[in-house]
Amino acid sequence: MRSTTTAEVPGAFDAAAPAYDFLVGMNPGYHEALRRSASGLRLSGGGKGLRLLDLGCGTGASTAALLAVAPEAEIVGVDASEGMLARARRKHWPDTVSFVHARAEDLLAVGVRGPFDGVFAAYLVRNLPEPDPVLEVVRDLLRPGAPFVVHEYSVRDSLPRTVIWTAVCWAVVIPSGAVATRTPGIFTYLWRSALAFDGAGALRDRLRRTGFTGVRSDTVSGWQRGVVHTFVAHAPRGEHG
Template identity: 60%
Template sequence: MNKLEVPGKFDRAARGYDFLVGINPGYHQALRLSARALGLRPGMRVLDLGCGTGASTAALVAAAPGVEIVAVDASAGMIEQARRKRWPSSVKFVHSRAEDVDEGQFDAVFAAYLVRNLPQPEDTLRHVRGMLKPGGTLVLHEYSVRDSLVSTAVWTLLCSFIVPVGWMVTGDRSLYTYLWRSVVDFDGATALRDRLRRTGFTGVRSAPVPGLQLGVVHTFRGHAPEQEQP
């Protein structure tokens, strides 16, 4: 399965997605930890890229009630599931690819489990940087195991549960075998920090998210430059 097929696969998996993340211990707590790294304040405008069925959106609402959130996903099925839930009037859902978003400028951008699935990640990250106000904050909440054999082994062990359960719930094994392989092949934390710097972000830092997936899921934080270089 190639990355261009991922949104369509999520369309078909959307109905069972909330059940699958719901049985993942600490999934929502980890998202809330990363959302808090944005340092949100009421009145800010936030872009939630790759919002799926709204788990990351809910984490943003919990982090700072009153922020304006534009939540975007390339999967129509996932957006449909998200829209069925009850949300504050300050939340808007948009069906769009990340690289095509045209919703103005934002104080902050949150992207959970997204960059690994992008066909052209650096082009999209540059586009995201351009949507941030000067000094605005980007936080990525992402799997990254390549720097550690132990973390890779932990991820593979977790997938020995995730793959069969996902297959049972959705009837599609390919999405969950892709999930395992895409994480194993993706950037280590060092490489992803370097990728953010190459695409123009400053003050780049990362830290592993505590809990069951320690060393598997990380919070990456960077900023748009205060002033773009000529």
């Protein structure tokens, strides 16, 4: 079974898009964990008057999480997969939510401009061929001191969690995904990409290295404890995006 490569990820998600919401709905706590991470933005007043970027929005699950914690905010969702975005656009959204088809590497080229009052990136950084340049762009798109929240798989720091992740992938995720989408490569890629990705400590260091301040992280609850993490960072104060 050939695994999808990083460069092939957007196209693979196009193929998997019709079954994507069904598959994540089978994951206990998936949407609750997204909302919990989105709440790490710590936005006041329901987000009224604020502008938020949902980077790697997919079919809109992370957008819905942002909307739950900031119902009054303007939200711009961006994703590289047109198939995933097509699913997102079919859902009911307030007029304050919009979607843009673009790779994270191409935000400026497609006219996505700051400043933003917060950026949320769920399951995105692991899929970037070169994360640091994208993180630097995100930093510059934020208002000074504004939050950046990353919701991501990271198991490299823990052998027990690596074992759990592998067991869940091969017992549930890969076979279910293969049956539902007939594109098993994206699910073997998911397994491998999490194994190869930064440990939590390394990702915190990466965020600091690319100019973020106040970096911290926590893990989600349930079976994903130690597997999925919330990373919170802030744009440096005194620099405008």
